[in-house]
Amino acid sequence: MRIPIQINENSAEPLYHQIETQLRSLIISGQIEEGTLLPSIREFAGNLNCSVITVRRVYQDLENEGLLRTRQGTGTFVAGVGAEEREQYKKKEVVEALTAAIEKGLAVKLEQHELIQLFNEIVQKKYQPKGDV
């Protein structure tokens, strides 16, 4: 199957990291199902215009994390992701996004109470049922 991964070559984030982050998120979110056969390293590299060295590194990292398993001769498959792991990952993603937001606040020298106030405002707006505004 073709794996929907978008590379931004201009980003300061290294290629292998971009691919790894996106592939991990596709697996954990369940968009690529357990048991799916991933493209061979060479095929994937060809699709992404990157080198096999980069793709091999991604496959190895995700295999070490238990998200992929390789069967000699047949290829690399998506391993099962437990429900608990999925929850943990979701939380981790949110924590990362919030951290980035707070760092942005720090960068423009926002006070703590200002940041919290902004946060609360956004939460209010987003969690309010539609039509209730």
Add this chain to the structure above:
Amino acid sequence: MEPDVISFRNIHKRRRTKTIGPIDMSIPSGYIVALVGPNGSGKSTLLNMIMQTVFPDEGEISWFGQAYPDGLPVSVRQQIGFVPEQLSLEEKNLTVDEAAAFRSIWYDNWDGYLFDELLSRFDVPRGVRLTKMSKGERRKFEIAAAMAPRPKLLILDEPSSGLDPFAWKLMIEQLHKCMRTADTSILLSTHIVDEIRRLADYVVLMHHGKQLGMVEKDSLLDNWKECWVAQDAAILQDLPGIVSSRQESAGTISFITTECLEVERILHSAGIGFIQTRSLELDEVLGLWIDGYSPAGMRK
């Protein structure tokens, strides 16, 4: 670990007008290596040395881990497919089928089905004499014939010269396919940036007969960047690989670095983020590399 498909040790070749060497380089098994460099930098000579149509004055070459000073045996030649830059004249009066029949004598492992498939994909006319073909058609025939024996090493000297964009795309696809299905390594010389981008795992740069190094292609893309940060010029003293810089405005500086990954690490730990980054184009990278800026992570 499989042995390197080719290794050059201390290779020198002296010609009347120029000298090549010293060359020390190994082509690892299972990869696509792009040999790049300006015209006359010695790329073809190097490839011809692998085919033993040119012999070095000094140094040693190994094929699949072994040296053959008394000449390459046929059994080793059979594992190498070669598309030379200067196409041979000897076969020019043969038709495609006659030339293929001749070549298949020399290659025990010649796969006629694969050859037929490649010819029809490339849309090469079969009954025509090679000399009557267009440059691109002849090139396509040569590529198909080099791939037909499913060689362990494919050497392509500027394979895309003369190919139209459609044929070029087909060639890239077929090379990818042959890397997927067989235990093959490819060494190709090229001037086409897009070809390096689409094919190469490693890039080797030649200049004035010297080999300036071998580096992972993705490492070039990851490391050679133009960056904008909200800082003044003082920050540059702490950053590695700076090629050039410019004060864009009172509080913003832009710079080109050959070590963006390390720059990012240093800036990140200082709490500084990029405003923007841009990957250098490969031709910019190669130009700067020739000018003496070495890439990080060079392979020895």
